[in-house]
Amino acid sequence: MVYAANVSERRRQPPELAISTVIFALRGDGEESRPTLWMPLVRRTRQPYQDLWALPGGPLSAAESLQDAAARNLQETTGLQPDYLEQLYAFGGLDRSPAQRVVSIVYWALVKPDEAALARETDNVRWFRADGVGQLAFDHNQIVDYALWRLRNKVAYSSIAYAFLGEKFTLAQVREVYEAVLGKTLDPANFRRQLRAAPDIQATDEYLQGGRHRPPRLFRYTGSAGPKNGPLA
Amino acid sequence: MVYAANVSERRRQPPELAISTVIFALRGDGEESRPTLWMPLVRRTRQPYQDLWALPGGPLSAAESLQDAAARNLQETTGLQPDYLEQLYAFGGLDRSPAQRVVSIVYWALVKPDEAALARETDNVRWFRADGVGQLAFDHNQIVDYALWRLRNKVAYSSIAYAFLGEKFTLAQVREVYEAVLGKTLDPANFRRQLRAAPDIQATDEYLQGGRHRPPRLFRYTGSAGPKNGPLA
Known part of the structure; x- marks a missing residue:
């Protein structure tokens, strides 16, 4: 590689x-x-891995906290300031970058619709389906795989799914989050029954606007869907 | 502070x-x-925070992976090589250390009896009750609080409790892990019933050795109690 330094x-x-x-968001793809x-x-736009796609990020500057650096990257890249921004994992393998050893502390953001x-979006910032990113720079495919794995695990035991939804939502929309994350369809009647039994889901008096013959009821999540950092919060 | 550098x-x-x-282990304290x-x-043994107690650790050397560095710290400090060693969190506040900004990637280890x-143990390495460590160097009290919080959360949704137990254990020993982690007593009959219903707990034909009039049965955990790193494993 062009920029490879002497190993010793x-x-x-x-x-x-x-x-x-x-950064994950739920989107229809039009088709x-x-x-x-x-x-x-x-x-x-430069070596190494010029022209390949990569996760947004950059070196940590001396005067910025980890979380602030992640929020700035996010804002500069996409214009977004999502509520859900949490530390995911630190990747520190010896050969992640050809020129110098880089330890990357990775954050993840979940974005509401x-x-x-x-x-x-610009020429150099584009949204991809998470299951179709192609070959990324550095070890970023591994990082994306890890983030998807954590997300699939975390929907099962936490309220992280609501970070993808607006303030009010139908039960079918909650199911769509789980289906998108888990990559499989779920039985609507079973899912609906489980969700109605959950303590943090509250029915509202409102119904989804639209041309449907029987508009579905809207619900609210009454717990906290944000990252739970315990004593760090 | 003596070693404080100029802020700019x-x-x-x-x-x-x-x-x-x-590093967490379960221990009786004799009383x-x-x-x-x-x-x-x-x-x-030196400034800053000379004579205060601190978490085992040190600078990351250029030729060592994060996990290898944590395993080496652990081995050098305590002589231990526990199976359960997992990344916990990266702490990167601006003022964690008086001399220079330090970002610490913290691992946690759970140790079997x-x-x-x-x-x-030596003069400079000593075991403390996790709820009685006193004032630690740097932000290490905050790190310990965070680790305890994560541990309490994680026993609730994962099999992490078995990382504290040997290959065979009584149901009362499992309850003692939960009680130690959660800091409260649990109803023995309820706990026993829940545990007997868990799919990954298997009764053996063996009983705890000892002078008890009715020796309790030993069980095995048949799932994986180690850290689950998914695609990183």
Whole structure:
């Protein structure tokens, strides 16, 4: 590789710190009716991995907290400031970058539909279906796989699904989140029954607007869907 | 503080990377019969925070992966090589260390009783009850609080409790893990019923050795109690 440094030399340099962000939103893709998981990626305009797509991110500057750096990356790349922004994992393998060892602390953001609709796209920032990102720069495919795995696990034991929904939603919309994350269809009647038994879901007196012959009722989530950092919050 | 650098100067230096490890084991303390959570700490022999206790750890060397650095810290400090060693969280606040900004990637290890019995103690390495560590160096009290919070959450939705137990255990020993982690007593009959209904707990034909008039049956955990890193494993 063009920028590869001498191995013994790079083993002497202290590792560099970077922040990257995996951003997930639910979107219809225009052709099928079920929404799927999408994520914005940034085209690399220089070596290494020039012209490949990568997660938004950059070096950690000395005067910025980890969370602030992630929020800034997100804002600069997509114009978004989602409520759900949480640390995901630190990736620190020895050979992640050809020039110098880089340790990346990765955050993930979950974006609500009204926010996702405001996201910017440019020549070098584009949204991709999470299951169709192609070959990414560095070890970013591995990071995306890890984020998808964590998301699938976390919908099962937490209220993270509501981070993808607006303030009011139909039960079918909740099911669509689970179906998009888990990558499989769920039985509507079973799902509806389980959800109605959940303590944090409250029926409202409102119904989904639209031309349907029997408009479905809207519900609210009354717990906290944001990241739970415990004593760090 | 003696080692405090000029603020504008430290804001120009790149952050330094360190690895620290929170190590939990269940131990009786000799006075009461119920085991409680304990952790080894290291006495600082130089500034900053000289003579205060701190989590085991040190700077990340250029040629070592994050996990290898954590395993080495653990081995050098306590002589232990526990199966359960997992990344916990990266702490990167601006003012964690007086001399230079340090970002610490924190691992946690859960130690089984047979391993814990082998742990070394010296003048500068001592085990403390997790709820009685006193004032620690740097932000290490915050890190310990965070680790305890994560542990309490994680016993509720995962099989992490079995990382504290040997290959065979009584149901009362499982309850003692939950009681130590959650810091409260649990109803033995209820707990026993729930556990007998769990799919991953299997009765053996063996009974706990000892002088009890009715020796309790030993069980095995048949799932995986190790850290689940999904695509990283």
